Amino acid sequence: MMTLSNINKSYKSAAGRESVLGGLDFQIDAGEYVAIMGSSGTGKSTLMNILGTLERPDCGEYLFRGKKIHRMSNRKLTLMRNKEIGFVFQNYQLIPNLSIYQNVMLPLEYHRKGFMKKRDRVRKALMMVGLEGKSRQKPQQLSGGQKQRVAIARAIVNEPSLLLADEPTGSLDEKTTESILKLFDHLHQRGVTIILITHDMEVAKRAERIMYLKGGLLKEHTYETSQSL
Amino acid sequence: MKLVKAFKMALLGIWGNKFRVILSIFGVIIGVFAVIVLSAIALGVKDTVMKQMGSLGAEQIMVMPGRVLKDDGGAHNFLSGVSSSPSTLTNTDAEEIGKLKSVESVTPLLETVGRIQYESQFGEARTVEGMLVGTSDSYQEVIHTSLEEGRFFTNDEGANKDRVVVLGSGIHASLMNQNQNQDLMDDETETNVEAEKKWWQKLLDKFTGNTVNAEEAPTAEESLVGKEVIIQGDTFTVVGVLESVATLGMTSNSSILMPVQTALDVTSTENLTNIYVKADSIENLDQVEKEVHGAVGLNHPETDFSTVKQTEMLGAIETVTKILQVMLIGITATALVISGAGIMNVMVMSVRERTREIGIRKALGASTLEILLQFLFETILLCLAGGIIGLLLGYGFVQWWNGAITIFPLVLPIWVIQLALGSSILIGCICGIYPAIKAARLQPSRALRFE
Ligand SMILES: Nc1ncnc2c1ncn2[C@@H]1O[C@H](COP(=O)(O)OP(=O)(O)OP(=O)(O)O)[C@@H](O)[C@H]1O
Ligand SMILES: [Mg+2]
Numbered sequence: 001m002m003t004l005s006n007i008n009k010s011y012k013s014a015a016g017r018e019s020v021l022g023g024l025d026f027q028i029d030a031g032e033y034v035a036i037m038g039s040s041g042t043g044k045s046t047l048m049n050i051l052g053t054l055e056r057p058d059c060g061e062y063l064f065r066g067k068k069i070h071r072m073s074n075r076k077l078t079l080m081r082n083k084e085i086g087f088v089f090q091n092y093q094l095i096p097n098l099s100i101y102q103n104v105m106l107p108l109e110y111h112r113k114g115f116m117k118k119r120d121r122v123r124k125a126l127m128m129v130g131l132e133g134k135s136r137q138k139p140q141q142l143s144g145g146q147k148q149r150v151a152i153a154r155a156i157v158n159e160p161s162l163l164l165a166d167e168p169t170g171s172l173d174e175k176t177t178e179s180i181l182k183l184f185d186h187l188h189q190r191g192v193t194i195i196l197i198t199h200d201m202e203v204a205k206r207a208e209r210i211m212y213l214k215g216g217l218l219k220e221h222t223y224e225t226s227q228s229l
Numbered sequence: 230m231k232l233v234k235a236f237k238m239a240l241l242g243i244w245g246n247k248f249r250v251i252l253s254i255f256g257v258i259i260g261v262f263a264v265i266v267l268s269a270i271a272l273g274v275k276d277t278v279m280k281q282m283g284s285l286g287a288e289q290i291m292v293m294p295g296r297v298l299k300d301d302g303g304a305h306n307f308l309s310g311v312s313s314s315p316s317t318l319t320n321t322d323a324e325e326i327g328k329l330k331s332v333e334s335v336t337p338l339l340e341t342v343g344r345i346q347y348e349s350q351f352g353e354a355r356t357v358e359g360m361l362v363g364t365s366d367s368y369q370e371v372i373h374t375s376l377e378e379g380r381f382f383t384n385d386e387g388a389n390k391d392r393v394v395v396l397g398s399g400i401h402a403s404l405m406n407q408n409q410n411q412d413l414m415d416d417e418t419e420t421n422v423e424a425e426k427k428w429w430q431k432l433l434d435k436f437t438g439n440t441v442n443a444e445e446a447p448t449a450e451e452s453l454v455g456k457e458v459i460i461q462g463d464t465f466t467v468v469g470v471l472e473s474v475a476t477l478g479m480t481s482n483s484s485i486l487m488p489v490q491t492a493l494d495v496t497s498t499e500n501l502t503n504i505y506v507k508a509d510s511i512e513n514l515d516q517v518e519k520e521v522h523g524a525v526g527l528n529h530p531e532t533d534f535s536t537v538k539q540t541e542m543l544g545a546i547e548t549v550t551k552i553l554q555v556m557l558i559g560i561t562a563t564a565l566v567i568s569g570a571g572i573m574n575v576m577v578m579s580v581r582e583r584t585r586e587i588g589i590r591k592a593l594g595a596s597t598l599e600i601l602l603q604f605l606f607e608t609i610l611l612c613l614a615g616g617i618i619g620l621l622l623g624y625g626f627v628q629w630w631n632g633a634i635t636i637f638p639l640v641l642p643i644w645v646i647q648l649a650l651g652s653s654i655l656i657g658c659i660c661g662i663y664p665a666i667k668a669a670r671l672q673p674s675r676a677l678r679f680e
Pocket of ligand 2: 044046090166
């Protein structure tokens with residue numbers, strides 16, 4: 001489904017250019033469930049942005065379903081992103097002025113679909129995360145865990161083929177974490193490709209494959225790498 | 230589709246920032262309100278003056294004291310100076326003009342402030358001050374007024390220096406006022422009946438040919454026609470009352486009209502204020518003007534008067550209103566630019582504050598164009614809302630004025646409304662484009678990291 005080869009990404013900083021990703025290679029098949037681990041500041045979110053086409057790598061090739069992402073225009077990327085990818089951002093990233101319902105509706109706002117269909121989808125997504133009763137509330141009226149679930153509902157409302165989740169269980173208790181992971185399992189069974197960024201080994205173990213980001217490269221998780229965690 | 234979406238987003242965006250929105254559109258509200266009211270006043274004044282001047286008729290030539298400068302083209306330049314010398318025009322001048330074949334009528338005008346006194350049947354005297362006007366019977370035509378009751382004085386009465394007077398409606402009412410108040414004190418309902426009767430009487434008079442003879446005049450205190458009044462120590466007979474008119478400036482409501490010869494006799498004034506001349510045709514107006522000039526010149530070896538055609542007067546008013554309009558446009562532009570700058574500032578701040586929102590929207594599928602339109606619409610809507618509120622306030626003011634103040638009506642033509650709303654939208658477009666571009670160009674990943 002996705003093939004990344006020799007991806008480089010660096011940022012300007014006070015001390016010149018700081019390389020985050022250096023020659024990263026990564027491949028994932030459709031329907032796979034992959035967990036990405038790594039210590040803070042290693043570039044996991046940066047990688048997610050590149051995978052989600054929010055950011056372009058400095059160099060390297062990125063193929064998504066056979067399409068050359070690095071050659072596509074911003075407009076086409078936006079359209080593709082809206083249809084194919086669901087995002088769970090690291091800090092929920094809910095719009096404070098909008099209600100929960102409106103926040104979940106956001107990806108569908110830019111869809112050409114009938115109002116009724118959109119409304120049903122939003123309700124279904126909220127139901128899946130167990131927040132159907134909160135749709136009229138504002139984000140600041142919710143707890144951290146509830147906000148996280150709203151972010152997940154928003155990520156699945158457009159029924160994406162790829163789900164990118166950056167620390168989706170970061171602020172949840174065990175019980176809620178388990179229900180979210182069950183939901184991910186369910187989506188995985190339905191054929192959704194899932195990339196899950198986490199610090200929690202227990203969470204990562206639910207994925208089929210665990211990758212480890214270090215030194216700007218992605219490595220397959222093995223016993224040795226886990227020792228160095 | 231995209232437009233509708235962006236419009237909806239813009240509405241939501243405004244709703245989410247109500248307080249700031251109200252503050253930011255304050256400038257637009259005040260700007261549009263000021264523009265509406267000022268244009269209504271300017272147009273109202275222009276309309277009223279034009280109506281008055283225009284009603285004189287294009288064949289009118291006015292002889293006025295002093296010299297009006299002429300510019301290179303020979304046209305009178307009213308703006309660069311009318312010398313304010315005392316009048317030297319006399320009734321002899323008016324008579325000289327009257328001898329001209331090409332002149333249809335001459336209306337001399339002597340204006341001075343005078344006092345008029347009336348003693349009612351109850352022996353109560355009331356004195357009122359008014360504009361004493363000495364003129365001829367063609368005055369009615371010049372001022373475009375008709376009689377409420379009675380008749381106008383005739384030229385024969387003028388030649389005989391008869392002590393006859395026609396009262397302006399305001400003067401008439403003031404002289405009657407005291408007695409009416411007494412009635413009010415006696416019995417209120419009776420006054421109502423009286424008023425009713427008066428109204429019927431008026432209607433009846435209209436049907437029967439509007440010639441109420443002085444002797445037949447209604448009983449008691451309903452009208453002063455046929456009664457005697459004292460002006461400047463002389464006893465006059467009231468022969469008529471003018472219809473009331475609500476206008477600015479040249480109102481005849483407070484006039485005390487009498488033949489010019491009589492006026493010359495009873496006042497200390499010897500000179501006319503000006504003379505209206507009506508040419509027999511429009512075609513050779515220039516020729517007539519020259520003749521009139523010559524006729525007056527007979528007794529004025531040194532030219533201390535001017536002859537001005539009606540069309541020139543209208544031209545002068547046009548010029549004044551044009552200057553007014555230019556000033557108005559200037560005020561509008563200044564007000565809107567200032568308020569526009571305020572709105573732009575608010576929108577730039579808003580874009581900065583909502584950086585994360587923009588990042589989220591772009592990440593979740595909003596195109597650059599959609600973000601651009603959303604913020605552009607937001608600014609346009611703000612300006613338009615301000616414009617509409619200002620317009621409603623201005624409209625309310627004009628309505629109130631026209632209901633409560635009768636000096637002159639304010640005029641609010643549709644084009645002023647269109648201009649006000651159009652310029653609000655234009656300001657919205659101009660001031661919205663920069664913040665909108667700023668928003669649209671934000672890079673989603675960077676915007677998402679914005680704290
Ligand atoms: N827009 C940017 N400008 C400059 N530096 C950036 C930018 N985005 C990321 N970085 C840098 O890239 C590095 C990786 O950041 P990133 O957010 O990807 O880390 P992470 O692995 O997600 O960390 P965490 O687990 O704490 O979320 C950091 O050192 C960060 O300072
Ligand atoms: Mg991160």
